Amino acid sequence: xxxxxxxxxxxxxxxxxxxxxxxxxxxxxxxxxxxxxxxxxxxxxxxxxxxxxxxxxxxxxxxxxxxxxxxxxxxxxxxxxxxxxxxxxxxxxxxxxxxxxxxxxxxxxxxxxxxxxxxxxxxxxxxxxxxxxxxxxxxxxxxxxxxxxxxxxxxxx
Amino acid sequence: xxxxxxxxxxxxxxxxxxxxxxxxxxxxxxxxxxxxxxxxxxxxxxxxxxxxxxxxxxxxxxxxxxxxxxxxxxxxxxxxxxxxxxxxxxxxxxxxxxxxxxxxxxxxxxxxxxxxxxxxxxxxxxxxxxxxxxxxxxxxxxxxxxxxxxxxxxxxxxxxxxxxxxxxxxxxxxxxxxxxxxxxxxxxxxxxxxxxxxxxxxxxxxxxxxxxxxxxxxxxxxxxxxxxxxxxxxxxxxxxxxxxxxxxxxxxxxxxxxxxxxxxxxxxxxxxxxxxxxxxxxxxxxxxxxxxxxxxxxxxxxxxxxxxxxxxxxxxxxxxxxxxxxxxxxxxxxxxxxxxxxxxxxxxxxxxxxxxxxxxxxxxxxxxxxxxxxxxxxxxxxxxxxxxxxxxxxxxxxxxxxxxxxxxxxxxxxxxxxxxxxxxxxxxxxxxxxxxxxxxxxxxxxxxxxxxxxxxxxxxxxxxxxxxxxxxxxxxxxxxxxxxxxxxxxxxxxxxxxxxxxxxxxxxxxxxxxxxxxxxxxxxxxxxxxxxxxx
Numbered sequence: 033x034x035x036x037x038x039x040x041x042x043x044x045x046x047x048x049x050x051x052x053x054x055x056x057x058x059x060x061x062x063x064x065x066x067x068x069x070x071x072x073x074x075x076x077x078x079x080x081x082x083x084x085x086x087x088x089x090x091x092x093x094x095x096x097x098x099x100x101x102x103x104x105x106x107x108x109x110x111x112x113x114x115x116x117x118x119x120x121x122x123x124x125x126x127x128x129x130x131x132x133x134x135x136x137x138x139x140x141x142x143x144x145x146x147x148x149x150x151x152x153x154x155x156x157x158x159x160x161x162x163x164x165x166x167x168x169x170x171x172x173x174x175x176x177x178x179x180x181x182x183x184x185x186x187x188x189x
Numbered sequence: 190x191x192x193x194x195x196x197x198x199x200x201x202x203x204x205x206x207x208x209x210x211x212x213x214x215x216x217x218x219x220x221x222x223x224x225x226x227x228x229x230x231x232x233x234x235x236x237x238x239x240x241x242x243x244x245x246x247x248x249x250x251x252x253x254x255x256x257x258x259x260x261x262x263x264x265x266x267x268x269x270x271x272x273x274x275x276x277x278x279x280x281x282x283x284x285x286x287x288x289x290x291x292x293x294x295x296x297x298x299x300x301x302x303x304x305x306x307x308x309x310x311x312x313x314x315x316x317x318x319x320x321x322x323x324x325x326x327x328x329x330x331x332x333x334x335x336x337x338x339x340x341x342x343x344x345x346x347x348x349x350x351x352x353x354x355x356x357x358x359x360x361x362x363x364x365x366x367x368x369x370x371x372x373x374x375x376x377x378x379x380x381x382x383x384x385x386x387x388x389x390x391x392x393x394x395x396x397x398x399x400x401x402x403x404x405x406x407x408x409x410x411x412x413x414x415x416x417x418x419x420x421x422x423x424x425x426x427x428x429x430x431x432x433x434x435x436x437x438x439x440x441x442x443x444x445x446x447x448x449x450x451x452x453x454x455x456x457x458x459x460x461x462x463x464x465x466x467x468x469x470x471x472x473x474x475x476x477x478x479x480x481x482x483x484x485x486x487x488x489x490x491x492x493x494x495x496x497x498x499x500x501x502x503x504x505x506x507x508x509x510x511x512x513x514x515x516x517x518x519x520x521x522x523x524x525x526x527x528x529x530x531x532x533x534x535x536x537x538x539x540x541x542x543x544x545x546x547x548x549x550x551x552x553x554x555x556x557x558x559x560x561x562x563x564x565x566x567x568x569x570x571x572x573x574x575x576x577x578x579x580x581x582x583x584x585x586x587x588x589x590x591x592x593x594x595x596x597x598x599x600x601x602x603x604x605x606x607x608x609x610x611x612x613x614x615x616x617x618x619x620x621x622x623x624x625x626x627x628x629x630x631x632x633x634x635x636x637x638x639x640x641x642x643x644x645x646x647x648x649x650x651x652x653x654x655x656x657x658x659x660x661x662x663x664x665x666x667x668x669x670x671x672x673x674x675x676x677x678x679x680x681x682x683x684x685x686x687x688x689x690x691x692x693x694x695x696x697x698x699x700x701x702x703x704x705x706x707x708x709x710x711x712x713x714x715x716x717x718x719x720x721x722x723x724x
Binding site for chain 1: 293295298299302361362365366368369370372373374375376377379396399400401402403404406407408410411414422429430433436437440
């Protein structure tokens with residue numbers, strides 16, 4: 033997903049790139065709730081018949097599901113902010129509470145597609161290249177490349 | 190929030206790593222899918238060899254090759270290995286290969302967990318097989334592990350229980366990964382009702398797995414504590430109840446049948462439309478039928494225990510509930526037939542296997558309805574009729590689904606067409622061998638031959654000999670399958686087109702990809718949102 037934001041004085045532009053996430057927080061809670069209810073029904077039912085050792089396994093499994101969902105949703109909450117200013121293009125990669133950032137001189141910047149296949153979109157200059165939009169599909173990478181050309185005047189290598 | 194300057198340039202281009210480390214450390218869903226499929230094939234050979242030992246012993250009455258205790262170890266390990274080591278991992282392999290491209294996801298949601306869930310398997314399977322060499326041999330109680338019999342086993346019991354835990358853990362991790370992937374990584378526009386049938390059937394399978402696996406884990410742990418910690422969960426002398434174990438086991442065991450068969454339903458729902466050149470008939474009703482089968486599968490477990498002694502109202506409930514499963518299953522069979530109706534049918538190997546699936550699974554389903562009748566089951570119980578029945582459903586359903594899916598998607602995975610002539614030969618050898626193997630067992634059962642015995646009365650000889658000949662034909666036909674796969678992987682076949690099968694592109698996203706699929710990024714050059722069609 034690519035969002036475009038212009039600053040008020042229109043001297044900079046931001047492209048925000050996010051991976052696809054088809055599950056909302058509310059839906060995730062619903063999923064855990066429904067599965068938890070079903071597992072509790074089974075576990076408590078058998079515990080009432082004396083087979084209480086099922087409960088720890090059910091609980092452990094539900095915990096693993098919660099951890100897995102949280103991990104996946106945090107991963108898909110990552111985003112790349114590409115700020116196109118007068119002289120620079122700044123790329124910030126936000127992930128898991130940390131931001132990694134690089135700057136590329138705007139008028140030297142070039143974009144390229146990885147030569148060895150895999151459809152990786154690269155931006156860089158002076159022999160230093162950085163991958164952008166790694167979590168996008170091919171079609172969206174094409175759109176991102178086009179947006180960079182339009183907004184920053186970046187050219188193909 | 191920490192901010193760090195990234196001073197690294199772009200990392201080096203990397204395709205697959207080289208050598209053995211590629212397979213040990215891989216987090217790529219396609220690699221892990223391949224690992225699952227190779228592991229499943231190896232386990233088919235191990236479990237199949239055990240089946241051939243069983244059938245060789247039963248070729249004629251009397252004891253020829255193995256002693257009764259070893260025979261019982263073979264029946265037990267054959268079942269455990271085939272269910273947990275072969276069929277379930279094979280479907281996990283298909284899920285790994287096909288679910289991400291089918292829903293437009295770049296990979297599975299939890300790649301490292303994916304790696305772990307596979308690599309638990311070889312250790313668990315090895316542990317299970319080496320119990321054969323322990324004092325007292327492997328567990329010989331049958332795969333149902335019923336107490337008190339199983340508690341009399343030797344050193345192998347704790348290892349077997351540990352193995353069941355590991356195999357269950359692998360299934361749980363795979364299921365959670367599949368659930369998270371399907372819910373969180375669907376491409377924009379890929380709504381739930383637009384998901385392909387294979388994805389739907391795996392989603393419901395994953396739900397079933399995470400609901401029933403804790404019950405099996407708890408049950409076998411209670412066996413362990415009864416054996417080593419003097420608890421009495423299943424010990425009547427201490428106030429426990431051995432029948433409780435049977436309830437727990439079958440609460441897991443019956444859904445397990447559908448855990449094996451539902452993904453096969455999904456595969457068949459892809460194969461038949463492609464070779465009929467028509468869209469799947471009644472897609473939404475297929476989804477609902479699958480969900481209903483999943484729900485019903487969890488409330489019919491005690492039909493495995495009619496002879497144990499249950500109140501009549503309970504027997505009536507389980508009988509009617511079991512019969513009810515025929516309704517959604519009938520919906521699915523009707524829809525497959527309606528998909529073929531007036532279609533432009535061709536019978537390449539995947540379609541032949543889909544037809545084989547339909548014939549064998551429906552046949553197994555009919556004998557299932559016979560056994561769902563509580564009064565009649567008193568006769569069928571524990572004789573060869575049930576052995577024939579569950580092999581028609583699990584092999585005819587599950588394994589034939591694997592065959593169909595394997596030939597259907599192999600060109601997409603390898604980029605090469607398999608040898609069609611050998612593929613058809615494999616089908617006919619397997620189909621004829623299978624029917625020669627299991628059809629006579631219906632008559633043996635009806636004539637009163639009990640299951641799980643190494644010796645039998647002389648009047649059962651001819652049918653047993655037919656069955657054994659069929660077993661060897663079916664077993665050795667699978668070597669042909671390995672050869673076909675080897676040829677395709679080696680690149681000997683004709684180059685496969687991206688579409689592979691005529692008109693396949695209109696049947697799913699995966700056919701829009703190149704053949705073989707790109708190693709890293711599946712959707713090069715494809716606009717997913719445009720490719721998703723309303724069915």
